[in-house]
Amino acid sequence: MPSQTRTLLERRYAALGVMLIAPTVVVFCSVIVYPLLSAIYLSFFSIFTPTLEGDFVGLGNYTELLQTEVFWSSLGTTLIWTVGTLTLQILFGVGMALVLHQNIWFRSLARSLILFPYFISTVVAVLVWKWLFNDLYGIMNHFLISIGFIDFPMDYLGTMPNALISVILVGAWKYFPFVVIAVLARLQTIPDALYEAAKIDGAGPIARFFDVTLPQLRDVLVVIILLRAIWDFKEFDLIFLLTGGGPLRDTQTLPLLVYQEAFALNDMGKASAYAVVMMAIMLVFMLIYIRRTRTEDGS
């Protein structure tokens, strides 16, 4: 009897477990697994986007994309954008977090305001920056001309390398508050005793930063870098709205290429192939992230 009762209980627990996890599984399958499998499936076809009708081409889309110059140039631009904007986000973010960690006036207000770029809509942010960059009325040109730095308005978004630099800078401005939030939270948990010990040992501010603060931030920075690398790699709206991928294809990243194939050239199959390749690249970042977080959990 006791063993039978346990079995029944176990069965009930098992059933309860299945019931509790079922919604998560259903949602996961609906929003992750199905679109993923659908994209992989579509990538084997040549499909006209508006009708979703087309022919099976096997690996044709993949062999074609690997041979096209536009894929490699877009991949290169994506990597430059990701590394460039991420580096600036980390530098600005850590720097600003250190400032906001000090006992400065209006610290609470400053901590709130610093989040502003991250919270406003990308469309609004881009409109504001396009206005600032405007060749005829933009304050950037007006200021630089007024101080005599330039004689003629600069073209920030229509020529290289200005366009790529501008996009990277705007991206850094938009997303560095994420780094500030995460780093600031970690800074507040570093024991004061470590700094006091370093001071007793004769460490100055710079030495304290490199010997105490930075090692303490290392774990959180690794996670931030991995997360932001994934998010920046697939960034679409900010670049699309600022330059549309131009001039020529000099700021065209892989997400913009996917968009153009799918909706301007109406080739959903090839767009899916690009998207699958993008996913494979991001998978590397994700695997590192998962391994990293598991290691942290284990330790």
Place this chain on the structure above:
Amino acid sequence: MTKTNDIAKGISRRTALKGLAVTTAMAATPFTAARAQSDVTLRWWSPQAAPAQVEAYQLQISQFEAMNPGIKVQFETTSDEGYAPQLAAAFSSGEVPDIVTHLPSFAVQSYYANGLVEPFNDVIEAIGADDYFPGANDVFRAADGNYCGTGIGNSAANMLWLRKDLMQEAGIDGAPETWDELRAAVQAMQTGGLFGAPLPYGRNSMTSLIFIGFIHQAGGQVFTPDLEVALDNDGTRNALEFYREMREYCPPGATNYSWGESLTAFVSGATATGIYTGRVLANVRDQNPSIADHVTCVRYPRVSTDVAPWTFNDFPSVFIPAQSQNIDAAKQFAAFLFNPEGYIKQLHAAPGHVLPVLRSINENPMYQDNDIILKYSAEVELMAESAAGGFNLGYESADHVSNEKAGEIIGSNVISDLVQKVVINGDNVDTALSEASQTIESIMAG
């Protein structure tokens, strides 16, 4: 002023009444099945959504809803640069709008060729086929003989806008007719802080569409009449050369210009010339009235007077997606859009920008009675005449077969890329033309 008043006086009461009668009769359309429907909501998409235009649409919607209880119309904005992806997504998901207006004719032809658009013959009949300007619907005739849509207006999108005061100051006697004259004029008018022209050099549809005009103004073409790719020709080479020469007379940011930036540059007074539709007039009135008395327009110059002018008309359309669940109601609403009161209010929302396609409306005293149409009667007349004989990539000339791939060619940016390669990068013209031709051929083959 005098001329317009004369035109208005020249319209007889009988003509005006006839026009009103014909167009008002459209309210009694044959799509009676829709009237039995209840709780229908029509989704209406348009990229033309300036506040005054939306206000006019709301008037049309409220009048239609009052006449058709049970049918609601919901207006949704799309954009000139964004409609193609939005519609592609809509078609593929099946969540289509019930009626779409103001998209270029070649987009409608492309959708119709893929079975995505409802034939429009009965709507044209309901509006009154005889009331259209001659040939106004030719651009919408599909390969199967049906009409895939109709024009909700005409537009002359590449008019050369001029400042008479600046011309006078620069000692320029007459409006330029040739490229040499245009170059000399913008050179003379360009001074510190004032640029010559706001030509677009961005990687976008405006650059493509405008540059196709330059190809034709040089006597070239993108396709032969039977749609063989013919981009690599002397006309295109001359157009590229001239477009490159004009770069120094354009603002530095023109490398990223599209419609909005180009329009604003002229209206704000930052450039001495402009290239746009008649929307310039309303914007000058509202945003920079100090130049309103000095603004005029002519057809865009060409390489020589031996070449005929070529006006870019995107033939703003009305069409109904075949997947719509409310086709009868949508057809009824489509016909109602041409009802005089609402249609005229819609045209007046952007006077000179969208020009009437119906003769009765053009002759209607209500239409003529508008401050901008009265003030700029010569310009509006010229635009109407130019637009009526206008073309676009889907309809390069009267001899050309309708090009169903025009939308994809514009969407691919292959033409604007060609411009950027030659003008901004200074790439070899032969190589750039060869690459562009190959890309277009692959799109045509696909």
